[in-house]
Amino acid sequence: MEKQHHIQLVPGDTGETVFLPGDVSRAKVIAEHFDSYDKVASNRQYNTFTGMYKGVKVSTTSTGIGGAAAAIAMEELIKVGAKNLIRIGTGGMMQTWLPRPGILVITGAVRGDGTTREYFPPEFPAVADFFVVENMLKSAQELGIEVHTGYEWSHDAFYAGSVFSNLDILEIEKPWIDAGVLIASQEASTIFTIATARKVRGGVILCSAGCHQYPDKMATPEEMVTAISNATKIGLETAVKLHEMDHGR
Amino acid sequence: MNKEAVHRQHHIDLLPGETAPTVLVPGDPGRVALFAEMMDDAKKIAQKREYVTYTGTKDGVPISCTSSGIGPSPTAIGVEELIRVGAKNIIRMGTCGSLQPHMKAGDIIIATAAVRGERCTEEFISIDYPAIADYRIVRASIDACERLGLAYHLGIVRTHDAFYLESPWAFGDYKTRLQKWVDLGVLAVENESATMFVIASMQGVRAGTILLSSDPIFGESENDPKLEEHKRDLVRVGIETAKVLHEMGMDKE
Numbered sequence: 001m002e003k004q005h006h007i008q009l010v011p012g013d014t015g016e017t018v019f020l021p022g023d024v025s026r027a028k029v030i031a032e033h034f035d036s037y038d039k040v041a042s043n044r045q046y047n048t049f050t051g052m053y054k055g056v057k058v059s060t061t062s063t064g065i066g067g068a069a070a071a072i073a074m075e076e077l078i079k080v081g082a083k084n085l086i087r088i089g090t091g092g093m094m095q096t097w098l099p100r101p102g103i104l105v106i107t108g109a110v111r112g113d114g115t116t117r118e119y120f121p122p123e124f125p126a127v128a129d130f131f132v133v134e135n136m137l138k139s140a141q142e143l144g145i146e147v148h149t150g151y152e153w154s155h156d157a158f159y160a161g162s163v164f165s166n167l168d169i170l171e172i173e174k175p176w177i178d179a180g181v182l183i184a185s186q187e188a189s190t191i192f193t194i195a196t197a198r199k200v201r202g203g204v205i206l207c208s209a210g211c212h213q214y215p216d217k218m219a220t221p222e223e224m225v226t227a228i229s230n231a232t233k234i235g236l237e238t239a240v241k242l243h244e245m246d247h248g249r
Numbered sequence: 250m251n252k253e254a255v256h257r258q259h260h261i262d263l264l265p266g267e268t269a270p271t272v273l274v275p276g277d278p279g280r281v282a283l284f285a286e287m288m289d290d291a292k293k294i295a296q297k298r299e300y301v302t303y304t305g306t307k308d309g310v311p312i313s314c315t316s317s318g319i320g321p322s323p324t325a326i327g328v329e330e331l332i333r334v335g336a337k338n339i340i341r342m343g344t345c346g347s348l349q350p351h352m353k354a355g356d357i358i359i360a361t362a363a364v365r366g367e368r369c370t371e372e373f374i375s376i377d378y379p380a381i382a383d384y385r386i387v388r389a390s391i392d393a394c395e396r397l398g399l400a401y402h403l404g405i406v407r408t409h410d411a412f413y414l415e416s417p418w419a420f421g422d423y424k425t426r427l428q429k430w431v432d433l434g435v436l437a438v439e440n441e442s443a444t445m446f447v448i449a450s451m452q453g454v455r456a457g458t459i460l461l462s463s464d465p466i467f468g469e470s471e472n473d474p475k476l477e478e479h480k481r482d483l484v485r486v487g488i489e490t491a492k493v494l495h496e497m498g499m500d501k502e
Contacts, residue, residue, distance in 0.1 A: 108362065108381040123443075124433065125379045125405060127362035133384050151379065151450075179374055179451045196405065197433050 004076035007048060007061060008041040014050055015057035016246070017084040017239035018077050019232070020070065022187065026228070027062040030088060033232045034058060046073060053236050056243045063087075066156060067115035067190035074194045074202075084242050085195055086132060086203040088231050090224075091152065091185030093211035094177045100211070101219035101227040102183075103147045103234075105136045106204035109188035110176055112155035116193045126154070126192040131245065132203030132238060139237035145230045150182035152204065154189035169212055183208055201242070205231045258330035260323075261302060261315060262295040268304055269311035270500035271338040271491040272331055273484075276319050276441060280342075283484050284314040299323055311500075312491040317341075321369035321410060321444040328448045328456075338494050339449055339456045340386060342487040344480075345406065345439035347462035348431050354465050354473030357401040357486060358436050359390045360458035363443035366409035370447040380408070380443035381450060385499055386457030386490070393489035399482060404436045406460065408443035427466065437462060455499070459486050 003010055019030050027047040031037040037051030045064030050057065059082075063073040074085060093102055109126035111117070116126065133149070140147040153176040161169030170177070173184060188204040195202025207227040210218035219227070257264055273284060278301040285291040291305025291314075299318030306312065315331060317324040328339055347356055363380040365371075370380070387403070394401040407430050413419060427438070442458040449456035461483040463473060473479060494500055 107384060108379040110375075110379065111377045120433070121364075121429075122376045123365035125362035125364060125381060127379060127381050127405070130361050130384060130387055130403065134388065149384070151381075175374065176378075179378060180453055199434060 004079060006044060006072050007046045007076045008043040009048060009080045011080045013040045013080060014048065014059035014077065014082055016082065017058050017086065017242060018082045019060040019235050020063050020073060020085060020087040021060065022063055022065050022089045024062040024064065027060045029228065030060040030232050033236060045069065054240050056240050058236065058239050063187065066186050067113040067154065070187040070190045071115050071194060074191060078198050078200055082200065084132065084201045084239065085191060086235050086238065087187055087191050088235055089185060089187065089206050091183040091206045091208050093183050093208045094173055095182055096211055096213050098148060098182065098211060099146065100209065100217060101223050102208050103145060103227055103231050104182055104206045105133060105147050105149045106152045106188050106206060107133055107149050108151045109192055110151060110153045110181060111189045112153055113186065113189050114156050116189050120193050120197065124193060126189040127196065128192055128203050129195065129201035131242065132201050135238040135241040136203065136205060136234055139234045139241065143233055143237065145234060148182065150180065152188040152206065153181050153184045154186055155184065156186065173212065205234060207231050258333060260298060260326050261300040261330045262297040263302060263334045265334045267294050268302065268313035268331065268334055268336055270336065271340065271494055272313040272315055272336045273340050273342045273487040273491065274315055274317050274327065276317055276343045278316040280480065281314045281316050283480065287484055287488060288312065300327060307488050308492060310492050310495040312488060317441060320440045321367040324441040324444045325369050325448060328445050332452050332454055337454055338386060338499060339445060339454060340487060340490060341441055341445055341458040342483055343439060343441060343460055344463040345437040345460040346464040346466045347437045347468065348427060348435055348466055350467045352402065352462055352465050353468050354462055355475060355479040356462040357394060357399055357483065358406065358460040358462065359387060359401050359403050360406045360442050360460065361387055361403060362405050363446055364405065364407040364430065364435060365443045366407050367443055368410060369444050373447060374451065378447060380446040382446055382457045383455035385497065386455050389490045389493035389497060390457055390459050390486065392493045393486050397485055397489055399486065402436050404434060406437045406439055406442055406458065407435050408439060408441060412440065431467060459483065459490065
């Protein structure tokens with residue numbers, strides 16, 4: 001097989017579990033949590049590192065921002081053999097009761113994006129893989145890391161609350177806040193629906209410095225580094241558990 | 250005015266506290282009697298329109314069963330009112346048409362999410378919002394099947410409104426119309442799960458669905474000679490799921 005057009009990978013270049021940060025530089029941050037790693041490709045915003053963690057081959061590929069870019073990474077990674085696609089990202093929380101910083105295991109997503117509308121009828125659910133959710137929660141508990149579960153509002157326009165829309169971000173978010181949706185971000189709906197349709201596992205774990213209601217009460221950058229590191233640890237233990245589920249110890 | 254009457258829910262005819270935290274919800278009011286028969290003790294608490302409620306215990310665990318009637322409209326009413334009287338785990342226990350060619354009549358399906366092919370919940374919230382089963386109820390349903398030694402399928406189902414729209418009398422070929430859902434891996438079609446999932450999750454209570462395939466739409470047999478036996482299996486799974494949730498501590502909050 002020729003190298004995939006965007007991610008520049010061939011079968012065998014990745015483990016079955018691939019972590020998907022949005023931030024291009026975070027791919028290396030995640031890889032530094034592996035027992036060993038090598039850079040296997042770098043093209044556009046897609047940086048891929050592959051290595052080993054507790055004897056399991058794992059990878060991380062940055063997707064860049066948004067559903068459009070994440071969908072390309074998903075499609076091409078699945079073609080080269082990825083089975084468990086787990087986003088480790090950031091977002092802005094929408095519920096005031098959440099801790100700051102917060103680590104959230106996403107169970108489903110509001111399909112407020114454009115990419116998945118091109119793929120699927122609007123009534124098709126964006127749901128996280130049950131076993132990814134369950135193993136993330138088990139891993140968090142074993143590591144003693146506090147996590148919360150709930151939905152992401154996935155949408156396209158980061159600056160939706162800008163002067164051009166004449167709306168405050170909290171007005172745009174009101175229906176989702178009222179429905180109990182935890183966090184605003186951009187990729188979960190794409191990851192979940194494409195994973196479901198392609199019959200692989202999709203998962204999302206997000207870190208957030210704070211909620212949109214209290215812009216002046218944000219976690220510090222240092223606290224966020226720890227939160228992202230903790231989310232990565234949860235992701236890695238999840239990869240080990242999924243490997244045991246599929247291939248035995 | 251009678252104070253009790255003020256708080257008695259309009260359709261399900263129940264007062265707060267008259268149900269257990271876990272309520273099993275068949276579509277068929279007749280199946281509530283089967284539930285009652287399989288409990289250690291169960292009393293009829295209310296019967297109004299298509300809503301029949303029994304509450305009782307099995308192996309010391311309190312469990313209720315309230316029928317929803319067929320379709321999203323009465324299900325939305327039933328779920329809304331059950332939440333108002335204190336239900337915390339609302340579990341549909343119904344029949345469906347299975348979609349995948351390898352599935353057969355009598356198969357049990359545990360839903361992880363539902364396609365929102367119905368229109369009722371669009372009156373509540375935009376179609377962008379997902380209809381998802383609570384993962385703890387999914388886990389309890391899996392454990393229940395495994396304890397009872399029953400095989401199950403785990404995945405997405407499609408909820409829609411018109412039972413006979415996909416019949417041979419409706420426009421076009423229904424199998425052609427269903428094919429896109431088959432291709433997306435959807436396991437079954439039925440009429441209530443999406444409604445239940447959307448309303449429950451918006452209000453912070455847990456919902457789930459356990460289904461019995463009574464009609465394998467793309468399978469070989471159209472009739473299940475063991476349908477009555479399989480319906481008993483379905484209710485056994487429902488009751489066992491409630492017991493697992495009790496063990497998980499999920500009927501306390």
